[in-house]
Amino acid sequence: MIKGFGVNIDTGRVNGSLKRFREELNFFKGIGFDYIELPPAGLDVIYHRKLRVQQAERIKNILSEFPFGLTVHCPDPVNLKQEGANYERGFEVLRTTIEFAAHIGAEVVVYHLGSFGHNQALNLQEQYLKEINALRELGELAGKAGIKIAVENTLQPVSEVIKVLDEVKHESVSLLMDIGHLYLYCKRTGKNFLEEVDIGLARAVELHVHDNFGEGEFGYSSEIITREPFRFTYGIGDLHLPLGQGSIPYPEIFKLIKAKGFSGIVTLEINSKDRFEEDYLESFKIMRGIYHEEEVK
Numbered sequence: 001m002i003k004g005f006g007v008n009i010d011t012g013r014v015n016g017s018l019k020r021f022r023e024e025l026n027f028f029k030g031i032g033f034d035y036i037e038l039p040p041a042g043l044d045v046i047y048h049r050k051l052r053v054q055q056a057e058r059i060k061n062i063l064s065e066f067p068f069g070l071t072v073h074c075p076d077p078v079n080l081k082q083e084g085a086n087y088e089r090g091f092e093v094l095r096t097t098i099e100f101a102a103h104i105g106a107e108v109v110v111y112h113l114g115s116f117g118h119n120q121a122l123n124l125q126e127q128y129l130k131e132i133n134a135l136r137e138l139g140e141l142a143g144k145a146g147i148k149i150a151v152e153n154t155l156q157p158v159s160e161v162i163k164v165l166d167e168v169k170h171e172s173v174s175l176l177m178d179i180g181h182l183y184l185y186c187k188r189t190g191k192n193f194l195e196e197v198d199i200g201l202a203r204a205v206e207l208h209v210h211d212n213f214g215e216g217e218f219g220y221s222s223e224i225i226t227r228e229p230f231r232f233t234y235g236i237g238d239l240h241l242p243l244g245q246g247s248i249p250y251p252e253i254f255k256l257i258k259a260k261g262f263s264g265i266v267t268l269e270i271n272s273k274d275r276f277e278e279d280y281l282e283s284f285k286i287m288r289g290i291y292h293e294e295e296v297k
Contacts, residue, residue, distance in 0.1 A: 002257070004069055005287050006035025006267035007280070008208075011042035011075075013273055018043075018058060024273070025066050031284050035069040037267050038106070040097050046075075049092040056103045063104060070106035071150075071206065071265065072097060080134040081114035081127040091134055095141065102145035108206055108265065109142065110150050110176050111135075113161050132167045139170035150176035150206050154218045157185055158200035165203070175200060178208040180238060180269070183248050187214035197253060201260040209253075209287065210269045211246030212239045228272065240271045242279035243286045250286060 007028050014020050021043065028036060038059075040046050045055045063070065074097045078090040094111060101109045114131050116124050135149065142149050149172060153161045158177050165175060177200035186193040216237040231237060243250050257266070268283055270276050 001261075001263055003263060003265050004034030005032075005284065006037055006069070006071065006206075006265050007031075007033045007284075008037040008073065008267060008269045008271070009039055009042065010271040010273070011039040013271070014039065014042040016042065016044040018062065021059075022062055025062070025068070027277075028280075029066055029068070031281050033068070033268075033284065035071060035265050035267060036063075036066075037071045037073050037110070037269070038104075039073055039075075040100055041075045045100055046093065046096050049089060049096055051096050051099050051103070053103075056100055060104045069265070070101075070104055071108040071110065071267065072101040072104075072106045073110040074112070076112060078111065079114040080111075080131040081116055083117075083120050083122050083127075083130070087130065087134075091138075094138060098138065098142050098145065098147060098149070101142075101147050106147065108148045108150050108176075110152055110206070112152050112154050113156060113164065115155060128164075132164060135164075135168045135173050136170050139168065139173040143170070143172035147172065148205050149173045150204075152176040152178050152181075152208070153185070153200075154178070154181050155185065157189075157191055157196050158182060158203075159196065162199070162203055174205045175203040176206045176208065177201070177204040178269075179248065179253060180208065180210040180212050180240065181218050183214055184212060184217050184238060188217055194249075194252065194256065197256060198260070201257060201262050204262070204264055206265040206267060207257070207262070208267050208269045209243060209250070210239075211241035211243050211248050211250075212237070213246050214248070232275075240269055242270055242276050243268070243283040245279070254287070 009024050074094050078094050098109050151161050213235045218238045
């Protein structure tokens, strides 16, 4: 049984405004979401890699007015495969993100699996082991706070993330399967998409759901298509569309989620609320309707 249906608050969308933060919470409460995924950078709760305790308390007080369960998305630039100062800064940011999650009572901290750097002094195996050791250490910190670190697939299949988790071997470090990222990867490589989804459901504590057309890859697919309106016009890359507006077969996916007895959180990740505000309710109906086999009206 799914633990709850969640939705993200995007970093750039809130942009440090607690007024806008409260407005979004009210909007998502009205639709009926169970969980909210919070962006520390968007809420200005971490400065110079340290927790702004007063800001964290403000956020906690606002959240106390709402019934949501909570997850937190670590800032995207953190990459534990990096070396030197970049690694140290990223490690500190993720550690502080866990501290923030503990402060507000969140259940999960999401971390993008790091990407390899081919111009580093460390070879690829050393980068691989660096991330594993960091996740093991941070898993100890998260575990003491009752939090799961959920490692998200970006440019990789979920099977690659699971390989890392099997090396980490920590009960507080698990998988977040991003369906949109996985679809792009499988379309690009020819890997069987539904087989990868099936593999991920056995290990994931959370899913990210959003739509795209299966063209390009995670991130921007062309240096030319960097401005948001043109990305949608071209239909290339990791678009984070409302469900049903791309080509991901969500009816099959939600039936598989139910058949496999997935018991984690399913989070809708739409980044452009201004563009898609009228579409959140329909995506929510699709999520609940397919899963519960209700008529979607």
